[in-house]
Amino acid sequence: MNTSSSLVYLIALPLIGAVTLLLGGRRTDKWGHLLATALSGGSFVVGLYQLNEMLGRATEDRAVTQKLFNWISVGDFNVDASLLLDQLSICFVLLITGVGTLIHIYSISYMAHDENRRRFFAYLNLFIASMLLLVLGDSYLNLYVGWEGVGLASYLLIGFWNQKPAYATASKKAFVMNRVGDMGLSFAIMIAFATLGTTSFAGVEEQAHHASEAALTAIGIMLVIAAAGKSAQFPLQAWLGDAMAGPTPVSALIHAATMVTAGVYLIIRSNFIFEAAPSAQLVVVIVGAITLLFGALIGTAKDDIKKALAASTMSQIGYMILASGLGPVGYVYAIMHLLTHGFFKASMFLGAGSVMHGMNDEVNMRKYGNLRKFMPITFITFGLGYLAIIGVPPFAGFYSKDGIIETAFNAGGFKGYLLGGITLLGAAITAFYMTRLMVLTFTSKARWDDDAHPHESPALMLIPIAILSIGSVASGFLFKQGDALKNWLKPVFGEHGDHHEEHLFEPIVVSAMALTAVVIGVSIALKKYQFTEVAKVAPENVSIFTRMARKDLGQDAFNEAVFMRPGQAITELAEKVDVKVIDGAVHGVGRMAIGSGSALRKTQSGFARSYAALILVGTIVLLAGIWVVTQ
Amino acid sequence: MNPYNYLYLAGILFTIGAVGVVVRRNAIVVFMCVELMLNAANLAFVTFSRINGTLDGQVTAFFTMVVAACEVVVGLAIIVTIYRSRRSASVDDASLLKR
Numbered sequence: 001m002n003t004s005s006s007l008v009y010l011i012a013l014p015l016i017g018a019v020t021l022l023l024g025g026r027r028t029d030k031w032g033h034l035l036a037t038a039l040s041g042g043s044f045v046v047g048l049y050q051l052n053e054m055l056g057r058a059t060e061d062r063a064v065t066q067k068l069f070n071w072i073s074v075g076d077f078n079v080d081a082s083l084l085l086d087q088l089s090i091c092f093v094l095l096i097t098g099v100g101t102l103i104h105i106y107s108i109s110y111m112a113h114d115e116n117r118r119r120f121f122a123y124l125n126l127f128i129a130s131m132l133l134l135v136l137g138d139s140y141l142n143l144y145v146g147w148e149g150v151g152l153a154s155y156l157l158i159g160f161w162n163q164k165p166a167y168a169t170a171s172k173k174a175f176v177m178n179r180v181g182d183m184g185l186s187f188a189i190m191i192a193f194a195t196l197g198t199t200s201f202a203g204v205e206e207q208a209h210h211a212s213e214a215a216l217t218a219i220g221i222m223l224v225i226a227a228a229g230k231s232a233q234f235p236l237q238a239w240l241g242d243a244m245a246g247p248t249p250v251s252a253l254i255h256a257a258t259m260v261t262a263g264v265y266l267i268i269r270s271n272f273i274f275e276a277a278p279s280a281q282l283v284v285v286i287v288g289a290i291t292l293l294f295g296a297l298i299g300t301a302k303d304d305i306k307k308a309l310a311a312s313t314m315s316q317i318g319y320m321i322l323a324s325g326l327g328p329v330g331y332v333y334a335i336m337h338l339l340t341h342g343f344f345k346a347s348m349f350l351g352a353g354s355v356m357h358g359m360n361d362e363v364n365m366r367k368y369g370n371l372r373k374f375m376p377i378t379f380i381t382f383g384l385g386y387l388a389i390i391g392v393p394p395f396a397g398f399y400s401k402d403g404i405i406e407t408a409f410n411a412g413g414f415k416g417y418l419l420g421g422i423t424l425l426g427a428a429i430t431a432f433y434m435t436r437l438m439v440l441t442f443t444s445k446a447r448w449d450d451d452a453h454p455h456e457s458p459a460l461m462l463i464p465i466a467i468l469s470i471g472s473v474a475s476g477f478l479f480k481q482g483d484a485l486k487n488w489l490k491p492v493f494g495e496h497g498d499h500h501e502e503h504l505f506e507p508i509v510v511s512a513m514a515l516t517a518v519v520i521g522v523s524i525a526l527k528k529y530q531f532t533e534v535a536k537v538a539p540e541n542v543s544i545f546t547r548m549a550r551k552d553l554g555q556d557a558f559n560e561a562v563f564m565r566p567g568q569a570i571t572e573l574a575e576k577v578d579v580k581v582i583d584g585a586v587h588g589v590g591r592m593a594i595g596s597g598s599a600l601r602k603t604q605s606g607f608a609r610s611y612a613a614l615i616l617v618g619t620i621v622l623l624a625g626i627w628v629v630t631q
Numbered sequence: 632m633n634p635y636n637y638l639y640l641a642g643i644l645f646t647i648g649a650v651g652v653v654v655r656r657n658a659i660v661v662f663m664c665v666e667l668m669l670n671a672a673n674l675a676f677v678t679f680s681r682i683n684g685t686l687d688g689q690v691t692a693f694f695t696m697v698v699a700a701c702e703v704v705v706g707l708a709i710i711v712t713i714y715r716s717r718r719s720a721s722v723d724d725a726s727l728l729k730r
C-alpha cells in the first residue's frame with residue numbers, strides 16, 4: 001500500500017489552531033477566529049491535494065497510509081498510530097473540512113458579538129481535528145481516540161453558553177448518553193482483540209473469516225450500540241434534541257453534517273463484520289427503521305425550528321443506518337445520503353441561524369411567518385435545502401433517498417415490503433414536517449412579536465449558506481451520474497461490491513411511489529398550515545399523537561422511569577450502605593479505641609508507688625509464667 | 632562458704648527494697664530502697680560471676696555502680712527541687728502527671 005507523508009497535516013493544522021487559541025488566551029482574541037478559519041481551510045486544501053493524488057493512481061492502489069509513531073507496544077500487542085486514507089475516508093475528509101470551513105466563515109459573523117468567540121473557534125478546530133482523526137485512523141483504537149475527541153468537542157460546544165443552567169444540563173445529557181455508546185465501542189474493541197488478536201481494520205477484516213459467528217455478532221451489536229450513541233439512534237436518541245442548546249453553527253456542523261454521521265461511518269467501515277454476522281446486520285436495519293419513523297414523528301410536532309431540524313436529522317440518519325444494514329448497494333446509498341444530507345441539512349441549519357439572527361434569537365416557529373419578504377436570500381437557500389430533503393428531483397436528496405427506498409424494497413420478501421413501506425412512510429412524513437417548517441417560517445402570515453424587526457443577515461453568513469445550497473442542488477446528481485460514487489467506493493467493500501442486484505420494482509416505479517408520498521405529505525401540510533390560520537400559541541386541545549410527539553414520544557419519560565429513577569435508587573442505596581455500614585465500621589473502630597482508652601486511663605492515677613507496685617506484680621507474674629512454662 | 636547464700640541474701644535485700652518502694656511515702660526513703668534493690672542486683676551479679684568463674688558479672692556490677700551514681704545525682708536533685716517548690720517530700724503529693 002502506498003504511503004504519504006502529508007496525511008498528518010490534515011489533522012495537525014486544525015489541532016495547532018485549537019492549541020494556539022486555547023493556550024494563547026485573550027491575546028489571540030483579535031485574530032483567533034481568522035487563524036482557526038484559515039487552518040480549517042488549509043486542511044481542506046490538503047484534502048483536495050490528497051484527492052488529486054488519489055485520482056492520479058490506479059483504482060486498486062488509491063488508498064494511502066502514514067505511520068505516525070508506535071503507540072502501544074506490549075508483548076505481542078502492537079498498535080501504531082497510523083492514518084489510512086482510502087476512497088471512503090476521503091469523502092468524509094472533504095465533507096468535514098469543506099462544510100467545516102464554510103461554517104467557520106459563517107461563525108465569524110454569527111458569533112461576532114460573543115466575547116468568547118475565540119474559545120468557540122478553538123473548540124470548532126478541536127472538533128475538526130478529532131473528527132478527521134476519527135475517519136483517518138486505521139484501527140478501531142485510533143478511531144476511538146477521535147471518537148472521544150468529537151464527543152468532548154460536542155460537549156464543550158453544546159454547553160458553550162453554559163451560563164444558562166438548562167444548556168449546561170443539555171451538554172451533560174449529551175455527554176452521558178454518548179458515554180453509553182462509547183462503552184459499546186470499547187466493548188467491541190475488547191471483544192475484537194480477545195477473539196481476533198488485532199484492532200486494525202485490515203487485521204480484523206483478515207481475521208474475521210476465522211472467527212466464530214457468535215463473536216462477530218457480539219462485536220457487531222456492540223458497534224451498533226456505539227453508532228446509536230453517537231448518531232442519536234434509537235434507543236440512545238434522546239440527547240440530540242437538547243443538543244440544540246449549542247450555537248446554531250455547532251448544530252449545523254456537529255449535530256447535522258458530521259459528528260452524528262460517525263455512527264454510519266463506523267458501521268460501513270466495519271462492513272466485513274456485519275457481512276459475516278447477519279443477525280447484527282438485522283439489528284442495524286431495525287435500529288435505522290425505528291429511528292427514521294421516530295425522528296420524523298417528533299419532527300411533526302416541534303415548534304422550535306432547531307428542534308424540528310434536529311428531529312429531521314435523527315430521521316435522516318435513520319435512513320442512512322437502515323441503508324448501511326442492507327449490504328454493499330445500501331452502503332453506497334448510505335454514504336451518498338450522508339454527503340447530500342451534509343449539504344442540505346447544514347445549509348438549512350445555517351438558514352435557521354440566519355432567521356434567528358434576524359428575529360432576536362426567537363426559535364418558536366409560531367412567532368415567525370412571512371419571512372420570505374424580509375429574508376429573500378435565506379428563503380431561497382432554505383427552499384433549495386427543503387426541496388433537497390423532501391426528495392424532489394433533480395435536487396440532491398431525491399437521488400440518495402430514492403436509492404435507499406429502492407434498496408429497502410430490494411431487501412427481499414416480507415422484509416423488503418416492510419422496509420420499503422417504512423421508508424416511503426418516512427418520506428411522506430418528512431415532506432409533511434419540512435413543509436410545515438417552511439410554511440410556518442417563510443410563507444404563512446406574519447405572527448411576530450412586537451419587537452421583532454426581521455432583516456437579512458450579512459454577506460459573511462449568506463455566502464456559506466449559498467455555497468452549501470449549491471451542494472444540496474447538485475451533489476446528488478453528480479454522485480449518481482454514471483454511478484460515480486458507487487464505482488468510487490467499490491474497492492473499499494472488496495468483492496462484495498459486485499453484488500447482483502435484484503429489482504423488486506423498476507427504479508422508475510419506486511421514484512413514482514416516493515414522489516406520490518412526498519406530494520401527499522406536502523399537500524397535508526399546506527392544507528393545515530398555509531391555507532389555515534396558525535395559532536401563535538401552540539393549541540392545547542390536540543390529539544394524543546400530537547401530545548406524544550411534543551413530548552418526544554416519551555423518550556425522556558422512558559429514560560427517566562427505566563434508567564434514571566432506578567439509578568438514583570441504587571445511588572441512594574449505595575450512599576446508605578456507605579454511611580451506615582462502611583462509615584459505621586470506621587467510626588466503630590474509633591469509638592472502641594476511645595472507650596478502651598478512657599477505661600484504661602483510670603489506672604493512670606499519678607501515684608508513683610502504685611506504678612511501682614504494678615511493675616512489681618507484673619514482673620512477678622511474668623517470672624512465674626516463665627517458670628511454669630519452662631518447668 | 633556456699634556462694635548460693637549470697638544469692639539468698641541478694642534476694643532478701645531486693646525484696647526489702649521492693650517492699651520499701653511500694654509502701655513508704657517519703658521520697659528519700661523510696662530512693663534509698665531503690666538503691667538497695669540496685670545493690671542487691673549487684674551482689675547477685677558478683678555472685679554469679681564467682682560461681683561461673685567469669686568476669687562478666689563483675690564488669691556489669693561496675694556499670695551498675697556508675698549508672699546508680701548518676702541516678703543518685705539526678706534523682707536527689709529532682710527530690711530537692713520538688714521539696715523546695717512544694718514543701719513536701721511525699722511521693723503521693725507529686726501526682727500531677729495523671730492528667
